[in-house]
Amino acid sequence: MRWIVGSWLAVLTLVGAPPPVAAEEQEQLICTAVARVWRGSPEEIADIHTDPVPQSFRAPFESTGCGRFHLVVRSLLDWHFAFGDEQTTSAALAYFSSRWDEEPLAPERYAADLDKAWREAQPRYAEADRLAQANDWQAANELFYKDRKIQALERQIGLGSTRATLMHYYLRGADAYRSPALLAKAEALWPVVEARNAFFDRHAETIATLQRKKPYDPRLELVNAENLLLPYSLANARYRIHDVEFDRDTLRKAALGDWLAGAEQVDDFVWMEIEVESIDETYLTDLAAAIEREPNFMRLPTKLWREDVLYGFARASKTPGDRCKADNFDEAMILLEREERHGRDLAEPFGYWDGYFPEHERDTRLELLLAKAGCDLSHARQARESGEPETENDHLEAALSTLDSARQLVQPDEAPSRFRGVAASYLETAARCRELAATSVDGRPFINCHFAISPRLEAYFRTSLAALDTIATAATAPE
Incomplete structure (x- = not known):
């Protein structure tokens, strides 16, 4: 785990996230702003395919109070991008979906319920604002945290918020693996998220007034x-x-x-x-x-x-x-x-x-x-198919340079899955450059991307990939 500690307290605005613990008669809970980044143990990394959501993540995520508030939820997704693959990432996303999308929402019904909760909460917000203006913050806070109408509105907003977060996660997975299946999951969530966004658009100035600010877009x-x-x-x-x-x-x-x-x-x-x-x-x-x-x-x-x-x-x-x-x-x-x-x-x-x-x-x-x-690399393939070796060479050389920059941002022990992708792409590109070295244009050799290859970097990639294969084999070998 990693912890990032801030100097401020988590304070909820008039219209925003519900408190970490929502209970009718519970005392107000204020959590210090600590970000707990979950990373997984070496044993959990080895078991990522059989246990994609380890108990060490489930425990704080499924808890209430500050433990859940502190957890950086998307660190599970980052963990899968670093150590897993599309299969493990899909399993992690399915876990989030089971927790956040268990209550089916029809977009039209959700929009109507959200507007109804908004209308019913207005008198209570007005009272809370009156108390705050009178500097009776204790009474205002009690109203924010305990009033049924305000809690009902926050719950409706929360239903849309979790879908928005889940949709964003599915899109990240779709991007990472170019996955049509994960993209379809994201698309299915969009109608409810769109209804939530439309709600904020309709009530932007009223929300801004409640928060005693000028009417810039409160979606910020x-x-x-x-x-x-x-x-x-x-x-x-x-x-x-x-x-x-x-x-x-x-x-x-x-x-x-x-x-x-x-x-x-x-x-x-x-x-x-x-x-x-x-x-x-x-x-x-x-x-x-x-x-x-x-x-x-x-x-x-x-x-x-x-x-x-x-x-x-x-x-x-x-x-x-x-x-x-x-x-x-x-x-x-x-x-x-x-x-x-x-x-x-x-x-x-x-x-x-x-x-x-x-x-x-x-x-x-x-x-x-x-x-x-x-x-x-796409342009290089197109040039190869159309018989344009010089154009292919230029794009391969550019790709080698970019991949060299990319490898400086990823280490094999920190994110082996990402590292494998960079290494494999570099080695494949270098191999094609060597093939071009024997190519001639108008009967003469031309300066080609073979000279852009770094033999030391090739050796580093091959050695690191072999080591990762050894580690993976040892981790999955029967005892």
């Missing part, structure tokens, strides 16, 4: 960055897996909402380093204050640019003759690296240099580099 706090981008992510996954075209610009702008006019303003705003004192407009000052409260906003451009890059490389790979370029690739890599350093700074005082944030952002950088390499 109520829906995290991944959920804001779910329509874009879903359409993007359909495009990459099934080649289904979509209107990227419309979905991209819809994801940003009304709080900023377009993506370029988001880009400019991010590069201001979120310095509140540098912003004069009241509107942006309120927005900057929201950013300080909600770190998800900082991740919104990162998530948006991730989708842009994956879309760009997928489109380029399908278009013969195009260079492998993608909008916002350089910006995304810079911002991800900056966020990784920021996370390291948060973790280092507590002795956890390799904490949660650095690893997460590093994984995203790796994903984007592999998308770039995949585009060049």
